[in-house]
Amino acid sequence: MNEPSPRRTYLDVDDRRRQLLDAAVQVMVHDGVAALSLRSVAQRAGVAHRVVSYAFGSKGELVTALLQRESELLTRRLWAEPLAPAPLVDAVGAALHTFVDELRLDRVRHERLAELTAMARSSDALVGAARAEIDAVRGEIERLVEAWAAARKTELTVPTTSLVAIIHAAAEGLAAWWLATGDDEHVDDVVRAFSTGLVGLERA
Amino acid sequence: MNEPSPRRTYLDVDDRRRQLLDAAVQVMVHDGVAALSLRSVAQRAGVAHRVVSYAFGSKGELVTALLQRESELLTRRLWAEPLAPAPLVDAVGAALHTFVDELRLDRVRHERLAELTAMARSSDALVGAARAEIDAVRGEIERLVEAWAAARKTELTVPTTSLVAIIHAAAEGLAAWWLATGDDEHVDDVVRAFSTGLVGLERA
DNA sequence: GTCTATAGGTCGATAGAC
DNA sequence: GTCTATCGACCTATAGAC
Numbered sequence A, B: 001m002n003e004p005s006p007r008r009t010y011l012d013v014d015d016r017r018r019q020l021l022d023a024a025v026q027v028m029v030h031d032g033v034a035a036l037s038l039r040s041v042a043q044r045a046g047v048a049h050r051v052v053s054y055a056f057g058s059k060g061e062l063v064t065a066l067l068q069r070e071s072e073l074l075t076r077r078l079w080a081e082p083l084a085p086a087p088l089v090d091a092v093g094a095a096l097h098t099f100v101d102e103l104r105l106d107r108v109r110h111e112r113l114a115e116l117t118a119m120a121r122s123s124d125a126l127v128g129a130a131r132a133e134i135d136a137v138r139g140e141i142e143r144l145v146e147a148w149a150a151a152r153k154t155e156l157t158v159p160t161t162s163l164v165a166i167i168h169a170a171a172e173g174l175a176a177w178w179l180a181t182g183d184d185e186h187v188d189d190v191v192r193a194f195s196t197g198l199v200g201l202e203r204a
Numbered sequence C: 001g002t003c004t005a006t007a008g009g010t011c012g013a014t015a016g017a018c
Numbered sequence D: 001g002t003c004t005a006t007c008g009a010c011c012t013a014t015a016g017a018c
Helices: A013-031 A038-045 A049-056 A059-078 A088-105 A107-121 A127-152 A160-181 A184-196 B013-031 B038-045 B049-056 B059-078 B088-105 B107-121 B127-152 B160-181 B184-196
Strands: none
Touching: A013 A038, A013 A049, A013 A059, A013 A107, A038 A049, A038 A059, A049 A059, A059 A088, A059 A107, A059 A127, A088 A107, A088 A127, A088 A160, A088 A184, A107 A127, A107 A160, A107 B107, A127 A160, A127 B160, A160 A184, A160 B127, A160 B160, A160 B184, A184 B160, A184 B184, B013 B038, B013 B049, B013 B059, B013 B107, B038 B049, B038 B059, B049 B059, B059 B088, B059 B107, B059 B127, B088 B107, B088 B127, B088 B160, B088 B184, B107 B127, B107 B160, B127 B160, B160 B184
16 A cells, blocks of 8 residues: 655755645645645645745745745747737737637636735735836836837837837736636627727827 | 624624625735735724624635625726717727726726736636636627717727727737836836727727 | 644655765 | 755645535
8 A cells, every 4th residue: 555665855955845836736726725734745746845834935935936936037028029010000919819719728827816916905914025027027028019119110109108108008908807707709809909909109 | 802792793784795805805905915814804894704604604704705706896996988080090098098097096906906817717717707807807898889889870890899808908018018118118108008009990 | 612634834754876 | 074955754834615
């Protein structure tokens, strides 16, 4: 019944952390953020729960690391594609479509990250990480916009920060609305409206 | 130290529930969703924690009732103003400004409701309530759009459901983006872009 | 008011890497 | 032999249920 030789596997702390974060993501996706605990993560990873304490020091550190890694990874994925060197309206419209497609590929995971982020905002210990996530998103969008502007060689009629804020808000809206409703039927309408809102922001 | 006469106050179950939900809102706003417990709510209301069990049966029922009441109340508040009988772009732009103003009046409370809703989506017991919240929002927007259309006597170039989805997504975006960033400086830009996206949806 | 389950945190011992 | 990572056991606080 019992294993003949318990054969411990020894990992470097950094590797162990990565492995445990993978396990944490699985727990979160499968059973929800509320199910995250030292024990559930340890069980999923096949180690004693003490190992999680050892690797992260405390649950707070685990959640902080999880939020950081997930938000960075998923944010990068969502904004991986460069903006096409086309008129602003078309470029952003295409980007928003790509954005939704990316959400679709890992719907539950994005949903759970949203939950984790919402939770983080009301926690003194995590509010910093939530703030960093938002800054990272803004940064990614800014990067895309600047690359696009350089390729297009046209001028904006508004400051870059305004355009970034608009695209950011549109993306948040798309994410929140689609994750909540799953309304595939109206995605095109919403994307079209959001991109149409950009007319006049680029000087011909 | 103790009150001389403990003078119990007896309340009808419905009144007691209302009072406890008020207390729950206070706990949630003051200490976050994670701090919600039978005991914290009871303490805030000044009753024995057993009373909360009696009134709601279980914590799940308490949270369900809380989510229902909060989402209905706040949704109604956000969409209380009728759409002005003006061109669609202007009417929706004004509505979105009102929407943000309303968010501002009770920022933390809206933030916490968002957290509660995100949590509800991954809970089998609460997903129904979360779904109902979304339907209620859609219903409110639909009501406003229909009243506006009746007053304007113009036609839409898209189905009503499309316009509702667009406004809904815009509102979600505004809420998520503004609650996350608190970026008052760019609210006007975002609202302008979102309403500009509606050009052409109304037949002149 | 009490019981119990859960979960975070900690200690001593040990297996395995170097 | 020493150091690091691992494990199981234990303690305590919290919170839901009865």
